[in-house]
Amino acid sequence: MEPIPITEPELAPDDLATLARAKQALEAQPLAMKLASAVGTPIERLLERLPAGAHDTIADATRRALDASLRAAVATLGAPAPTLAGDDNGAAPSRAPSAKPRDWLHKVAVATTGAAGGAFGFFALPAELPVTTTLMFRSICDIARSEGEDLREAEARLQCLAIFGMGSHEQDEQADFGYFVARGALAQAISKASSELASKGVAAHGTPALVRLMNVIAARFSAQVSEQVAAKSIPAIGAVLGAAVNTVFIDHFQQTAHGHFAVRRLERRYGSAAVQAAYRAIESTSSGRASRSRA
Template sequence: MEVNYADSPDHHSSNENAPDSKLSPASVDELREAKQTLEHHGIADRLTELVGAPVTASLRLLPDVAENAVYAAIEKSLTVALDVALRTLGDDSVKSGKPRLLTHKLLAGLSGAAGGALGGATIAAELPVSTVLILRSVADIARSEGEDLSEVEARLACLEVFALDSGNQSGVEDDTEFGYFAVRAAMAKQIRDASQYVLKNGMSNTTAPPLVKLVAKIGERFGLVVSEKLAAQAIPVIGAFGGALINSYFIDHYQDLARAHFTIRRLERAHGKAIVEETYNGFQS
């Protein structure tokens, strides 16, 4: 697509504080790279490269007891992550500077090593740890892209990253398409309702209906990624070393998604959402 950089005077507002609707060539390149990451970068492909065989899985193929245990672990993980997001991300003493991505990746690797050595039975203990490590890494990336994590909506945007994987979403009970902006649109009501609830009632009750609905909506998509991770970890030869590598790939995947997500949000703050979405959708898939 030939991108229109909006040079005509009609695209400029007289309000000096209004977003600049002109996308520079550098911004267009950033947006194109973000789309490539968000829509052509599923975790299944990355895990297939690691284990040398296609990784496809469905939690519904597991025995009922195992399926229920995994879903319970996913719900617990996202509930813990929500609690961390609401209570601590805005108060983190690290306000700027280089994200601590390597530290988080190493810790996730150690967590995965334990899971790989002990088998899938550790999912209930290992997944919440991995999820919170990913969330803190996502928050670092958000800050580096100019997000103000004292704002509830920005903190929930960190949690939203767990819904952004571009892989097989056939198990998601949405009528929407699965492109990046379609996913954000599907999530918008839950994030708005959760933000309003927290602003009005505080953060003491993460079992309130708006927060439970948000966790459930994110869990629909995150659960599919977790099933692919578990399928890779279940390969008999994986063991502790493979478990560490899989968790490193897992956190690296969400770091990439976060970087793309918060790049787009930064461009939206600078230029307005309409032109960013229009340009994004105009790129060749």
């Protein structure tokens, strides 16, 4: 007797449209290209002009910034999700999508820190980056909650932190769908770290699983912070352009968060296999853009 073939559930038209928008957000042009458009200079050229020791400074500032976001996430774990900028009542999140996140409010706040960074240059990085990253993390949490994530759960909060490690897929360009490759690279580390957080709470900070996860995220995020810093390295960049660079920076990660948490919401409804199959069937806007640039 032949086995009965198992068919995956088909996504409803509205959900398929949501998935198409998510894929477009997740496969948008790399951050370096967006920053180059903002400042009018290739980022690769600006990276070469960074002062000696800049990458060590960036790596250290990145790690401190991510650690501040992790501490904020762990400190309130298990309690109702904190009120984020733009919230009216701070109600505990549900698994159903909630009110739309106010991305613009976080953009304004991050633009303000960018203006300060633009005025004081590279030396402002150690002070500016933790503030900028914390604001971005809060925005990501806001987006996650809008897609039905329960931010009282350790795994949901680590998924928010992991967005900083999903913002770049350049190394996965040859994959059929690089988002799932990048996500899969973080999945095991997130699972182990969330288990430690769920069982140990605040005491889990500094445990091997969390350290490994932070190392993976920091390595990926640091590369994009370097691109952001390079964009601000133009002599006399000023406050206006510094604000513009930071706006591009947060928008890049907001779009990644919108795409990622929309995919997770659909997976809760249809299952991972069905969503991945549908995702793969959608024509990639980024591949179309790449083919046109090669023509």
